[in-house]
Amino acid sequence: xxxKLIESIAYILPALVTGLVAYYIFNRLIIKLSSxxxxxxxxxRKKEALPIKLQAYERMxxxxxxxxxxxxxxxxxPITEGTQDYLQLxxxxxxxxxxxxxxxxxxxxxxxxxxxxxxxxxIINKLRQVAETAKTANELREKVIIxxxxxxxxxxxxxxxxxxxxxxIL
Numbered sequence: 001x002x003x004k005l006i007e008s009i010a011y012i013l014p015a016l017v018t019g020l021v022a023y024y025i026f027n028r029l030i031i032k033l034s035s036x037x038x039x040x041x042x043x044x045r046k047k048e049a050l051p052i053k054l055q056a057y058e059r060m061x062x063x064x065x066x067x068x069x070x071x072x073x074x075x076x077x078p079i080t081e082g083t084q085d086y087l088q089l090x091x092x093x094x095x096x097x098x099x100x101x102x103x104x105x106x107x108x109x110x111x112x113x114x115x116x117x118x119x120x121x122x123i124i125n126k127l128r129q130v131a132e133t134a135k136t137a138n139e140l141r142e143k144v145i146i147x148x149x150x151x152x153x154x155x156x157x158x159x160x161x162x163x164x165x166x167x168x169i170l
Contacts, residue, residue: 049107053169056107060116061162063101064155067094069123069148078137086137091124112165119158 065071076093078086098120105113127140130147134140 050169053107054166056104057112057162057166057169059101059104060108060112061159063097064116064119064158064162066097067120067123068153068155069127069144070153073141073144078141081136081138083131083134083137083140086140087127087131090127094120094124109165112162115158115161119154122154 072090072093076090079089080086126147127144130143131140134143
């Protein structure tokens, strides 16, 4: 009886060791294949997301160009001579452009979005400041153009920030 038990152990032990080694090897292989698939999937997702991200940055850059005070004043002429009417028209135009591009924040970094929002708010505040001293819409235009010919518009800072973010992506 003891001989049969030893003989059985002699057959079972190598089979058990071989089974454990095979399990370990297959388990490691499956884990490696799984991680390779995850890496390939992430790589594919990044490839697909890159054009969308770049398009979002392009749209934010275009937004900054469109709200550049000097360019905006050339593009949007006053309807009446009233300073407040013209100011409201300019602010409405900025807000409309902003709302049109609001969804882009999903695809750009928080820092870039903060820079764009700060640029928008800075321009609106500056327009309001200048409007307080202007008597007519044309005077408002002149004062804003003169003011921004002396200093760098905030849109240039935001555009520079956007360009740096795109360089990081690429």
